[in-house]
Amino acid sequence: MSYHWDFSGVWSRWDLLLAGLINTIKIAGISIVFGVIVGLILAFLKLSPRRFLSAPATVFIEFYRNTPPIIHFFWFYYALPVLANVSLDPFVAAVLALSTQSGAFYAEVFRGGIISIEKGQWEGARALGMRHSQMMRRIILPQAMARMFAPFVERSFELTKTTALASTLAYADLLYQAMLVNSATFRPLEVYTTIALMYVILLVTASTLARIAEARLTAYR
Amino acid sequence: MDYQIDFDLIFRSLPVLLRGLLVTIELWVPTVLIGLTAGFLLSLARLSKSATLRLPSLFYIELFRDTPVLIQLIWFFYAFPIIIGVQLSPFVAALLGLTLNTSAYSAEIFRGGMQSIAQGQWEGARALGMRRSKILQRIILPQVFKRMLPAFTNRIIEIAKMSSLASVLSVHELMYQGRLLSSTYYRPFEILTTVAFIYFVLIYPGTWLSARLERRMAEKA
Numbered sequence: 001m002s003y004h005w006d007f008s009g010v011w012s013r014w015d016l017l018l019a020g021l022i023n024t025i026k027i028a029g030i031s032i033v034f035g036v037i038v039g040l041i042l043a044f045l046k047l048s049p050r051r052f053l054s055a056p057a058t059v060f061i062e063f064y065r066n067t068p069p070i071i072h073f074f075w076f077y078y079a080l081p082v083l084a085n086v087s088l089d090p091f092v093a094a095v096l097a098l099s100t101q102s103g104a105f106y107a108e109v110f111r112g113g114i115i116s117i118e119k120g121q122w123e124g125a126r127a128l129g130m131r132h133s134q135m136m137r138r139i140i141l142p143q144a145m146a147r148m149f150a151p152f153v154e155r156s157f158e159l160t161k162t163t164a165l166a167s168t169l170a171y172a173d174l175l176y177q178a179m180l181v182n183s184a185t186f187r188p189l190e191v192y193t194t195i196a197l198m199y200v201i202l203l204v205t206a207s208t209l210a211r212i213a214e215a216r217l218t219a220y221r
Numbered sequence: 222m223d224y225q226i227d228f229d230l231i232f233r234s235l236p237v238l239l240r241g242l243l244v245t246i247e248l249w250v251p252t253v254l255i256g257l258t259a260g261f262l263l264s265l266a267r268l269s270k271s272a273t274l275r276l277p278s279l280f281y282i283e284l285f286r287d288t289p290v291l292i293q294l295i296w297f298f299y300a301f302p303i304i305i306g307v308q309l310s311p312f313v314a315a316l317l318g319l320t321l322n323t324s325a326y327s328a329e330i331f332r333g334g335m336q337s338i339a340q341g342q343w344e345g346a347r348a349l350g351m352r353r354s355k356i357l358q359r360i361i362l363p364q365v366f367k368r369m370l371p372a373f374t375n376r377i378i379e380i381a382k383m384s385s386l387a388s389v390l391s392v393h394e395l396m397y398q399g400r401l402l403s404s405t406y407y408r409p410f411e412i413l414t415t416v417a418f419i420y421f422v423l424i425y426p427g428t429w430l431s432a433r434l435e436r437r438m439a440e441k442a
Contacts, residue, residue: 003303066378066424067417068385070396075417078409083224164289168389175292188299196288196296203287 009185020177038103241398256323285325
């Protein structure tokens with residue numbers, strides 16, 4: 001191989017990449033929070049015995065799960081402003097896209113966790129004279145949360161990787177910053193390899209933290 | 222909302238969008254076929270007793286699972302040609318990125334499936350005098366395919382969604398045509414919504430099938 005790797009251009013612009021990494025973490029964190037809120041609302045709507053509540057939630061969830069993420073980004077950035085006569089900046093459009101799409105997936109995680117709790121647990125709690133809210137708080141949710149944890153983390157990692165699509169709306173995330181550095185240095189091999197490794201480090205760190213948290217959460221077993 | 226929807230434009234753009242859909246399918250089918258085959262071989266390496274096979278395959282799988290697909294596609298288009306000294310067309314780069322990504326994810330499905338088969342089956346087959354390749358072919362793989370069918374269907378759906386990222390490399394697939402048309406006519410709402418519906422029609426049958434298979438297997442168990 002005659003190619004000479006030269007990382008000096010990347011090193012001298014490390015501050016740009018660091019700013020990108022921080023923006024990636026920021027947008028992922030905010031979208032996870034909003035995604036959880038959307039997911040909880042959708043999960044409870046879908047669990048409702050009333051069809052006029054559960055049917056719209058099902059349509060919303062299925063629509064998001066069966067269309068590519070990139071179309072949501074473009075739809076919120078280009079189509080929604082025309083329709084609603086507002087203008088959105090790339091960050092807001094990207095957060096809207098990320099939190100609605102991850103909300104659809106989180107909803108299934110939450111719903112799956114709640115319905116996986118055996119009937120006997122509900123009946124037992126009711127036999128003890130607990131009200132619905134008590135039953136949820138003391139019996140069902142603690143067990144459901146432990147079961148939801150792994151798929152929840154997996155979904156959040158998917159979301160974190162999907163934030164790279166925000167670069168197509170010119171949001172200054174890690175990938176976008178890498179494109180800037182690349183156009184200044186003409187070193188795509190070094191630049192894109194560096195940011196790929198930065199993503200690996202970010203996700204491996206996050207998954208280590210998640211494993212520690214999971215061990216605590218399931219300690220009661 | 223006083224927005225006037227231009228339905229006529231939707232009908233006029235359908236031929237172009239359907240031409241894009243054809244390219245989407247041209248990316249999708251080979252990625253599924255080559256990616257799953259490569260994933261199977263990769264899972265054998267991953268499960269191998271020899272560390273010289275196991276460690277590189279583990280490294281490869283984690284690298285692809287811990288970086289965004291978009292960056293993998295960009296890397297194969299802009300960075301990889303520098304190493305091999307040959308410029309790749311956007312289509313080939315996208316196909317390469319999608320296939321290798323698929324091989325990593327499906328290797329984990331094959332591995333999960335094979336590890337779920339009881340050890341006794343290997344021992345029993347060996348006692349009958351079968352060679353390792355025969356055991357895999359006749360005893361293990363048929364069961365893995367059956368057991369992991371929902372996971373494979375899910376992966377195939379993910380590939381259809383991922384293929385939309387090829388638009389970033391200007392492969393003329395469905396998403397690319399949608400972006401082009403929506404900026405040409407400045408009618409993003411009509412065009413992008415239509416594109417989303419076409420994707421939904423393409424992908425939803427797979428999701429439906431996967432959910433049905435999963436339910437049927439749960440009933441059998």
